[in-house]
Each structure stands twice: as C-alpha cells, then as structure tokens.
Amino acid sequence: MTIAAQVWKTATRLADGREIIYFDEAPGSGRAEVADTREPVLAGDVRAGELRWDPLLGEWVAFAEHRQARIFLPSAGDCPLCPSRPGHSTEIPAAGYDVAVFENRFPALPTGSGRCEVVCFTSDHHASFATLSPRRAATVLAAWADRTAVLGGADGIEHVYCFENRGEEVGVTLHHPHGQVYALPFVPPRTRRYLASAQAHRSRTGHNLFDWLLEAAVADGRRIVARNDHWVAFVPEAAHWPFEVLVFPVRRVPDLAALDDATMSAFPEVYLDVLGRLDRLFGMPMPYMAAWQQAPSGDPAAHAELAVHLQVMSVRRAPGKLKFMASTESGAGVWSNDVLPEAAARALREAG
Amino acid sequence: MTIAAQVWKTATRLADGREIIYFDEAPGSGRAEVADTREPVLAGDVRAGELRWDPLLGEWVAFAEHRQARIFLPSAGDCPLCPSRPGHSTEIPAAGYDVAVFENRFPALPTGSGRCEVVCFTSDHHASFATLSPRRAATVLAAWADRTAVLGGADGIEHVYCFENRGEEVGVTLHHPHGQVYALPFVPPRTRRYLASAQAHRSRTGHNLFDWLLEAAVADGRRIVARNDHWVAFVPEAAHWPFEVLVFPVRRVPDLAALDDATMSAFPEVYLDVLGRLDRLFGMPMPYMAAWQQAPSGDPAAHAELAVHLQVMSVRRAPGKLKFMASTESGAGVWSNDVLPEAAARALREAG
Secondary structure (H helix, E strand, O other): OOOOOEEEEEEOOOOOEEEEEEEOOOOOOOHHHHOOOOOOOOOOHOOOOOEEEEEOOOEEEEEOHHHHOOOOOOHHHHHOOOEEEEEEEEEEEOOOOOEEEEEOOOOOOOOOOOEEEEEEOOOOOOOHHHHHHHHHHHHHHHHHHHHHHHHHHHHOOOOOOOEEEEEEEHHOOOOOOEEEEEEEEEHHHHHHHHHHHHHHHHHHOOOOOOHHHHHHHHHHHHOOOEOOOOOOOOOOOOOOOOOHHHHHHOOOOOOOHHOOOOHHHHHHHHHHHHHHHHHHHHHOOOEEEEEEEEEOOOHHHHHHHHHEEEEEEEEEEEOOEEOOOOOHHHHHOEEEEEHHHHHHHHHHHHHO | OOOOOOOOEEEEEOOOOOEEEEEOOOOOOOHHHOOOOOOOOOOHHHHEEEEEOOOOOOOOEOOOOHHHHOOOOOOHOOOOOOEOEEEEEEEOOOOOEEEEEOOOOOOOOOOOOOEEEEOOOOHHHHHHHHOOOOOOHHHHHHHHHHHHHHOOOOOOOEEEEEEEEEOOHHOOOOOOOEEEEEEOOOOOOOHHHHHHHHHHHHHHHOOOHHHHHHHHHHHHOOOEEEEOOOOOEEEOOOOOOEEEEEEEOOOOOOOHHHHHHHHHHHHHHHHHHHHHHHHHHHHOOOOOEEEEOOOOOOHHHHHHHHHOOOEEOOOOOOOOOEEEEHHHHHHOOOOOOOOOHHHHHHHHHHHO
C-alpha cells in the first residue's frame, strides 16, 4: 500500500505569538489568512519553570508549576484542540484542519530551554490514531519528521522527542487525538543508555546493535506482530510492558527526518494494523504511550549507531487490570512483566 | 523519643514449604507451634518465570506469567494477609501477629533467581503505616534490617530491596498494610546509577555525594519537612515526584543492617510524622511508593559510597489529579514535575 505523502505546510502565529503550523493534504487552504481572534494572555503567565540537575541520577528534571493550571479533561464542547467555530475560539483558528502543530501553552520545558509542541491528528474530536485514514497517518508522520528536522536544527536543541499518550490511564488530560513534540536542550537518559549499549555492542561485535536486534526478531519469528516490505512490528524479547511493540523500518536510519518517501508511505499500513490489534485485544481502547526513539540532533557518532523506531507501550495487562510502575520500577528501576513477549505477540496476531 | 526496638524472631514454614517469619514485640508467642493447616498447592503452580536481558537498556526484566492470576483487591473478609481465623485460613497461620514476613506465593522473580517476601505490618486490615504505633514502626524497620542482613548474605543475592506500595493509585492489589522485600540476583539499575554518580563525585571533589546532598539540604533549610537528632526528612532539590521526601539518617551507613539501635529507635518519630503530613496534605490518604535505597550486598566499594535512605514518592499532585509516568518519563526517561520542591516542603510543613 503506497500513500501519497505530499503535504502542504503553512506556518503562522497565534495571538500571543506562539507558532502554529498546518500540514495540509491539499494545497490552497489559505491557512495564513485565518487569524487567532482571542485576546492574548500575558507571556509571563504561559512560560515559566526551570531545569534542575539531579546529582544522584545524573539527569535533568523539568519544573513547570504553571502546568498545574492546565486544562484537565474538558468536555468535547470545550476542547481546545478542536477547530474554532463561531462563539468558540480554540488553539486552532481554522474551521477545520488536517494536521495542526502548535506551541503548547502549558509547556513542560522552561523558557529558553527547548520547546513543547502539540500535534493534532484530525479535526474529529472522537477519532483516535487507530481510526485515522492511512493518508492521514502518513501526514502525521510527515509532520513529526518535519519537526525533527526543523527543531533539531535549532540553537540549543540536542534532541527531538515525538510521542503520543493515549488514554486517561496514562494521564491524558485532553481526549482530542493528539501527539506531542519535545525539543530538548539535552540528550534524554534513555537515549544516552541506548547509545552506550550500541557503542559497547559495536566494540564487542563490530556490528550495529539495532540491526542485530531486528534481525534476531525476524529470525525468531514468534514475536512478530505485523510487517510489510519497509517496516517490521515486533514485541521485544525483554519487553517491559504487557503489550509492548517496537515498529522498526527495515532499513536503518538515525531519525524520522532521514526516512525516505517509500518508507514513510509504507508506515501507516503496519502501524494502523498494530493499533487496531491493540484495541481489539480486550475489546476496548488500549491505553498506550507511543515514543519515537531516534538519534540526538547533530551528533554524528550517535547518528552512526542509533536507529529510529517507534516504541508502543501498552499498559493494560488484562481487562480491568493495568500495569503500574510501582516501587519495583520507580524505586529500583527493576521491571517485572506478567505477560511473556511470545504470548503477547501471539495474542496480537490473533486479534486480527 | 526512644522506642524499645527489641524484637523476638521466629522462623517456621507454611504448608507448601514457604518460609514465614514472625517478628514479635514480646517473647513467648509460641509461633513455631502454629501450623498452616491448608492443603499445599503444587510448587509448579507457584514458582515460574524467567529473567531476560534487555540489550538496549542493559538491564534485566523479570517475567512472571503466573502473577496474572494473583489475588486482586479481595474484600476484607477474604484478605490473605489477615491472621487466620476458624473457617478462614490465610497466608498467616497465627490468630494475630505483630509483624509477619513470608515468601510471596506470587513472586515477581523466577525460581532460583532471588526471593520475594511480603512484610505484613499489623493484624489490623484497616490500618496503614501512618497509623502504626511508633513501637510497631520500629519493629517493621527491624524486620527490614533483618531481611537485609539475612538475604544479603545468601548465595546469589546481590541486592536487597525493601519497599512499600500504598494505594490502588500505585497498583496495590491487597489493601492490608504491607511492604515487600526483593532479594535480587543483580544490582538494580537505579543503584548502579547512584554508585556511578557517587564515584564520579568522589573523583571530582574528594567527598561523598550523599553527605554533600544531606548537608546541602540542611544548609538550604527550605526543603526540610521533619527532623530529629538521628534523621532528616527533606524534599530533594530535583524531586521527580510531586511530593517526594527523602528520609536520611544523619550518620551515613550503607544499609539498613548497619543502622545502630539509637538510629533505629529514632526513625518512627520522623517517618510517622512525614506520613501523617502526606495524608493530611489533601485530606485523603496519599498514594505513595516508599523505597529503601541502600548499598548492594557484599560490595565493599559500594558500601564505602552509598548511603541508606528512604525515598517516599507520592503520586497525588492535587485533589483528583495524579502524576503519571507517561511518554516523557517512560519513553525518554525525562521527568517533568508540576510542584516546586520548596513549595512541596512548605505545604508539608504546614500540614502539621
């Protein structure tokens, strides 16, 4: 299945100066002419916070007190991610959109230390990523790739992290289908660990760790969930989550911006299939976190070893039962998982 | 306040061979004479699982499929941690107990790879750690110290992890007040990170990292929550959780087994005070994870640098709002916190 992945990009500004970028699937939308008619809130109200260094773990923590005031599970009529309509101006001035990206009014990162963006997948408040058309899924991917390239090239940005939280069970505060982008002023701890592992693997074997991981999953076969010529979705051998799926491009590239058109176009077939299986698994929407793991920006050594892939972490282990990161995970960093990866993959293959 | 911390320890066996250890506050309980009258379940049903190595993160994951079948939020009448009574045999044969420790019937760790124990704090199903008497809190601490010494000296054990999960919000499946002990066949990732940080700090400054951390918190003052002559409870400068409190002994020792009697006896005053403040903060029970961070067993280099302390991670950030480890934390290892540590400490001091 090939998706025409061409998108038309229009960048403009909201009333308070935040950037909004439309990714349209057809030209001539006239997005730049649609103004945000709201009264701007004061900049001091919307950007605050600080980064602090944890000397025990050796990592940064972002503080953002103003986020306590962020909008919490509004009703559909008050959704700030829906298109604007007469009498109800939202974060998106347009009366409809394909994919819209804007700077978060309640960023987790402080002023001058990175940037937080919201990626709205569709005008339809009641959709989910799993119900997007293949064309739309490709547009979302194109938007994430664009943000990786643009933000990754910005001063002071070391890593672009693209992700989606889905479901109140993982802390979602807005139901409208959306993802996020964090442009970080540091390389995140997980990425640093990946790089250390890949470099150690290279030293030990002369090979790339991610190539080896993908080849081993394909050779084993039991943990494969879905695949096509360009992508393979599989449960990792040491999955941390009950239903964790890694979606790898067959040809290794360091980040989303490096995916070629054919690979971009082939993504929706595999990913929408995986998401459909997750929702059918227990006959109810699967709460998940979907994280694009990719190489830090502008680090040739990391680009040579890291492989972009999507990590889908599903938190429902059985109907009515969630996986919690309790003391074992949170206090010791030790994971226990009640679902064997081979059984998880089999269950997902059977949820056809 | 000094608590008589003397305990009387009796180790015996349950019907299926699992060990149960009573820690009594008075002698002459006759625990060894109380038999478990249940039919033993087959060992094959109760111990299974495996450890698998995650090559990307460089850490072990424990798989335990049988835990899917573990008892899930039973009613008080069916509680397996209450004392046995006529017609209802529980995991604890005695008709009443002070503190009882037994091998978990549903261990997260596989056979031959460590050991999982349950630590019951009281016969009273409706109590919590916060409502224990100081005497009882000291007995629980003595039990954890005993398990640290005994299990830490066992073959194949590299680390003893003592902890409590409190509240359904952090995944508790049994409401009866209890903690746990994991005797691990490896050093947990968090402990390895602490050790690396401490060794780097020593190389850089010539000093101990934990001594510096505690001295800085005391000198700053704003993040102190409670203290006495032997213990200091404070919010760390880069707290990861909305209301995170570290409880440090004033005199650094590597693990619970190394605490002296005076320090053990002084612990309840500070810790019960902290827990009471957490429960009063929002006028409802605070869901938390309490993790004893300590040095790995039998590692002199780690014993020289690591400092035992209790890390209390509270997950409620406001009434009706929880902190989630969503994609930012779970996928990138990047933490964002909506509550500034100085504000958290002030709120806890005011919840007097």
